[in-house]
Amino acid sequence: SQTIHQWPATLVQPVGSPLSLECTVEGTSNPNLYWYRQAAGRGLQLLFYSVGIGQISSEVPQNLSASRPQDRQFILSSKKLLLSDSGFYLCAWSRQGQPQHFGDGTRLSIL
């Protein structure tokens, strides 16, 4: 069966520090991969999606970037975090036409 791993579960970072969140999927190949953010009291906002290695599409202009160095690995990064980057970050995977399956998320707090 397929599983998705996301880490760390929680992270507290100072403003201006770098960020790297990692997501890996097991049990499938060539999945579509997604990064979402859920701000407090808000819905899920799609940040990035990828349909293959090295293929990244950004949905909203922001302080973050994403990379897919391997088929089942998706990384969310920032060179300098802003206070507004605080939130709950979720990674997801899917097959075309199938529901997305989410990881347990990373709670990011910026101080």
Added chain:
Amino acid sequence: DQQVKQNSPSLSVQEGRISILNCDYTNSMFDYFLWYKKYPAEGPTFLISISSIKDKNEDGRFTVFLNKSAKHLSLHIVPSQPGDSAVYFCAASGGLKTSYDKVIFGPGTSLSVIP
């Protein structure tokens, strides 16, 4: 501009009664609709879906109804149980027409089932 709307931020229901969560969408190109359930500090879990060729889909206690002319869908939970207390996200996509699953999520409705 919100393409998927859930106008009720919260809903309280007595255990054993029916919970009805509503969702409206604006984009007529959407052809695939999903409901996700989310507990605090966890990722959303897929609950049930419906394609635009149907108007109803049922899975155990959960039924989703789709009214395409009104661009409205609803999730019915019968009977409601305390374990159903969670945030429910409505989502929509043009899944059958696109090469990737760009899913638009609503803001969520927090359901509390009171024992």
